[in-house]
Every structure is written in C-alpha cells, then in structure tokens.
Amino acid sequence: MIEQPQSRRRSWAEPFKIKMVELLKTTTIDDRRRAIRDAGYNTFLLRSEDVYIDLLTDSGVSAMSDRQWAGMMVGDEAYAGSANFYHLEEAVRTNYGYRYTVPTHQGRGAEHIVSRLLIKPGDYVPGNMYFTTTRLHQELAGGTFVDVVIDEAHDPQHEHPFKGNVDFAKLDALVERVGAERIPYVSVATCVNMAGGQPISLANLRELRSWCDRHDVLIVHDMTRVAENAWFIKQREAGYAERSVASIVNEICSLTDAATMSAKKDALVNIGGFLAMNDEALYQRACGLIVVYEGLHTYGGLAGRDMEAMAIGIRESVDDDHIRARIGQVEYLGEQLTRAGVPIVRPIGGHAVFLDARRILPHVPQEQFPAQALAAALYVDSGVRSMERGAVSAGRNAATGENYMPKLELVRLTIPRRVYTQAHMDVVAESVIDVCASASSIKGLRFTYEPENLRFFLGRFEEAAPQGAHAKVAGSV
Numbered sequence: 001m002i003e004q005p006q007s008r009r010r011s012w013a014e015p016f017k018i019k020m021v022e023l024l025k026t027t028t029i030d031d032r033r034r035a036i037r038d039a040g041y042n043t044f045l046l047r048s049e050d051v052y053i054d055l056l057t058d059s060g061v062s063a064m065s066d067r068q069w070a071g072m073m074v075g076d077e078a079y080a081g082s083a084n085f086y087h088l089e090e091a092v093r094t095n096y097g098y099r100y101t102v103p104t105h106q107g108r109g110a111e112h113i114v115s116r117l118l119i120k121p122g123d124y125v126p127g128n129m130y131f132t133t134t135r136l137h138q139e140l141a142g143g144t145f146v147d148v149v150i151d152e153a154h155d156p157q158h159e160h161p162f163k164g165n166v167d168f169a170k171l172d173a174l175v176e177r178v179g180a181e182r183i184p185y186v187s188v189a190t191c192v193n194m195a196g197g198q199p200i201s202l203a204n205l206r207e208l209r210s211w212c213d214r215h216d217v218l219i220v221h222d223m224t225r226v227a228e229n230a231w232f233i234k235q236r237e238a239g240y241a242e243r244s245v246a247s248i249v250n251e252i253c254s255l256t257d258a259a260t261m262s263a264k265k266d267a268l269v270n271i272g273g274f275l276a277m278n279d280e281a282l283y284q285r286a287c288g289l290i291v292v293y294e295g296l297h298t299y300g301g302l303a304g305r306d307m308e309a310m311a312i313g314i315r316e317s318v319d320d321d322h323i324r325a326r327i328g329q330v331e332y333l334g335e336q337l338t339r340a341g342v343p344i345v346r347p348i349g350g351h352a353v354f355l356d357a358r359r360i361l362p363h364v365p366q367e368q369f370p371a372q373a374l375a376a377a378l379y380v381d382s383g384v385r386s387m388e389r390g391a392v393s394a395g396r397n398a399a400t401g402e403n404y405m406p407k408l409e410l411v412r413l414t415i416p417r418r419v420y421t422q423a424h425m426d427v428v429a430e431s432v433i434d435v436c437a438s439a440s441s442i443k444g445l446r447f448t449y450e451p452e453n454l455r456f457f458l459g460r461f462e463e464a465a466p467q468g469a470h471a472k473v474a475g476s477v
C-alpha cells in the first residue's frame with residue numbers, strides 16, 4: 001500500500017479501481033415531479049430505479065470487493081458447523097478481540113438477544129444517545145433507556161470533536177436516582193448515528209470502563225461504525241496519530257464486555273450481523289436464545305456465503321486506506337456545502353452530511369415538515385434521494401397525540417461505502433446549492449396518510465398552502 005508520509009500529502013483518493021458497473025436510468029425533471037407526487041412526497045416510497053444518486057442510507061448498500069465476491073463462491077451451506085462460521089469467528093477475534101461470536105440476520109437480531117439476556121423488567125439502560133431499534137429492544141425487554149450523551153451532541157453547530165462522549169454527571173445522577181443494581185449495562189455506540197456520525201474518545205471510554213468497574217455494570221458496545229470512530233480518534237485524540245485504525249479498533253473493543261454489530265454498515269456486506277462477547281456463560285445463554293429466534297448458533301439466520309463475505313469485509317473495513325477514503329469522501333461533500341454557505345451539522349460526521357432544513361426553509365413552519373419538503377425538492381432537482389430526520393421521523397407522543405417537535409430538523413445525505421465517485425458528490429453539492437438558492441419557492445407539506453407507527457417509512461403527503469393563506473382559511477371557518 002501507499003506509504004504513510006506520502007499519503008498524508010495526497011488526497012483521500014480511493015484505494016481501489018472499478019471492475020463492474022451498475023447502469024443508472026436518466027430521468028427528466030417532469031419524470032421526477034411525477035415520481036415524487038406518486039410517492040406522496042416521501043423518498044422512502046420512490047422506486048429505486050427512478051433514483052440517480054441514492055443517499056437514503058449507508059445500510060446494506062456498500063459495494064463488495066472482488067475478494068468478498070470470491071468468498072461468496074466458497075459458501076459452505078451446511079446446516080451445522082459451516083466453515084464460514086469459523087472464518088467469521090476468527091475475523092471477529094483477530095480484529096475486534098471478542099472471544100465468542102453468534103451470527104444474527106442483522107444488527108437488530110443481536111440487539112434483541114442481548115436485551116433479553118441482560119435486562120430485567122424495571123431496569124434502566126443508559127446510552128450515548130438512542131438508536132431506534134436499540135432502544136425499542138431495550139424497552140421490549142422491560143428496560144427504560146436514559147440518554148447520557150454530553151449536551152453538545154444535541155447542538156448541530158457545536159464543533160466538539162467527540163460529540164459521542166458520555167457525561168458522567170448524568171450517569172452519577174442516574175445511579176443516585178435508581179441505584180446501580182438497576183443498571184445491567186451501559187449501551188455505548190461508536191460513531192453515534194443519531195448525533196450525526198459523531199465519535200466517542202478513547203479517554204472517555206477508558207473513564208467509562210473504570211466507572212462501570214466501580215459500579216459493577218457491564219458495557220455493551222454498538223460497534224456498527226467502530227472503524228469510522230477509530231479514524232476520528234487517529235485524527236483528533238492526542239497520542240493516536242501514528243497508530244493504525246486496526247489497533248485503535250482493537251483497543252476500543254478491549255474496553256467493552258459484549259458487542260452488537262450491524263455488518264451492513266462498517267463491515268461492507270449487504271446483509272448480516274452478530275453478537276459478540278467475552279464471557280463464556282453469557283455466550284452459552286446467547287446460544288440458547290439464538291436457536292429460538294435466529295437459527296443454529298453457527299449460522300444465525302445467514303447463509304454460509306454471507307458469513308464468508310462478512311469475515312472478509314471485517315478485515316477490509318479496518319484498513320487505514322479504506323477508512324481514509326471513506327470518510328474523506330463524506331468530508332469532501334460536507335466541505336463543499338460549507339464553503340457555499342449551506343448550513344450543515346458540524347463537525348462533518350463519519351457516514352453522512354446533515355442539512356439544517358430549519359435554516360434553509362425559514363418560511364416553512366415545523367408543522368409543515370421543512371425537512372420532508374426539502375428532501376422531496378432535492379429529488380425533483382437532480383434525482384438525489386435523501387432522508388428526513390426531523391418532525392416526521394420523531395412521530396407523536398403516544399399519550400397526548402401531540403406531534404413531537406425535535407430541535408433538529410434535518411435532511412440526511414448518507415454516503416454508501418465504495419459506491420459513488422467524486423463527480424457524483426459534485427452533482428449532489430451542486431444540486432443542494434441550487435435548491436437552497438431557490439428555497440423560497442419550496443412549499444411545506446401536510447399528511448394525506450399518516451401511519452400509527454414509524455410514520456416516516458410509509459406516510460404520504462401533499463403540498464400545503466403557505467402559512468399565511470392557511471391561516472386565513474383556518475380563520476374563515
């Protein structure tokens with residue numbers, strides 16, 4: 001590979017070349033206007049073939065390497081004891097350090113099992129911000145999630161280098177309130193998704209380790225984006241500049257007791273995940289649940305070929321050159337938008353750039369879902385598909401029926417790994433800048449169909465009358 005001192009002076013350019021391409025359909029602006037209307041102004045309801053650049057998510061949409069594809073051909077599809085399981089177990093041990101691995105169909109399968117194993121009804125589970133599926137499984141097991149991330153994580157403009165850090169005053173307050181014996185574990189995510197892909201520092205994690213040892217509490221690591229977190233530690237934390245991403249990943253994992261992995265993110269596969277841990281007794285109990293909910297403990301709902309691709313993807317994911325290019329591309333897009341004056345969440349995260357829709361569409365009140373409207377307008381302009389993370393995603397309070405009005409009203413541009421080129425990023429930036437320039441013509445939206453749960457997936461909308469006109473109609477009724 002490229003030598004370190006040289007590569008520092010060079011760009012983040014990709015450490016791969018392209019061997020196979022997927023052709024994309026060209027659409028006109030009239031096609032896209034029709035498509036978004038048919039989709040009820042919800043980018044989740046667009047057909048993928050009508051999308052030019054798909055930045056809906058980074059989950060399961062990575063491009064696999066030739067080695068991973070070759071691995072798919074040596075799938076050992078035995079029901080029990082597949083060779084690929086042992087390759088996966090070995091990859092987890094070598095790269096992450098966890099002694100025992102149980103494959104699962106994806107991340108939430110592992111979250112389900114670990115929540116049932118460790119949480120008793122009435123327990124509290126502190127975490128550095130919630131994630132949708134993680135919190136739901138904690139709640140289904142009878143636990144209550146408590147947010148203990150530092151306050152800076154909730155401020156889109158704050159430049160804190162480690163917005164994923166845990167606030168120990170919040171942890172102490174929880175122990176004071178409920179007692180440490182009601183806290184089975186702290187749920188720690190690396191490169192916190194809901195904060196915008198923001199890292200936790202090793203100093204903070206080390207302090208958490210000693211806090212947990214003092215209180216006899218475990219640490220369960222949501223390691224979905226651990227390699228991206230390690231890259232930020234290498235860049236930002238004193239003493240780590242000369243360390244490899246692989247060795248930092250190992251050090252992070254060594255400070256935790258168990259881990260859940262959605263391999264559809266960092267680990268470069270289209271499907272798969274696992275639960276890993278060091279304690280043998282816990283492993284045996286996990287195997288007991290896996291056979292009920294996922295499959296035998298040596299396949300966990302996956303084909304042998306999927307486990308092989310995952311084992312290879314894990315190794316590729318902790319390579320310095322890979323991560324440099326991956327995060328370099330996200331930063332390339334984010335910096336272009338910042339230079340053009342587009343308001344985005346800072347610092348730029350590991351897997352996505354978040355547009356601040358509240359500031360881009362000040363004329364659209366939050367009740368008319370500015371982020372949803374902005375995502376639809378961006379699609380119409382250029383065929384770029386993004387996702388709303390604001391009032392629509394936040395839903396309603398189950399007790400009062402009131403809409404939650406979150407502080408953050410964002411559009412997420414999520415970058416798949418190894419899929420798009422620098423020119424694609426230029427198209428995205430140009431389109432965002434154009435849409436912002438004519439933002440005053442973008443209308444707010446209102447629901448025409450609102451599902452009861454997770455309404456952002458299937459909800460449908462139409463354009464709403466501007467606020468002034470709306471008020472007049474309302475007043476005349």
Ligand SMILES: *Cc1c(COP(=O)(O)O)cnc(C)c1O
Pocket residue numbers: 059106107108109131133134189193222224261262263264265272273
């Ligand atoms: C995607 C994700 C999960 C859930 O994983 P799935 O593979 O989608 O089930 C859990 N935690 C984080 C941080 C994630 O991003």
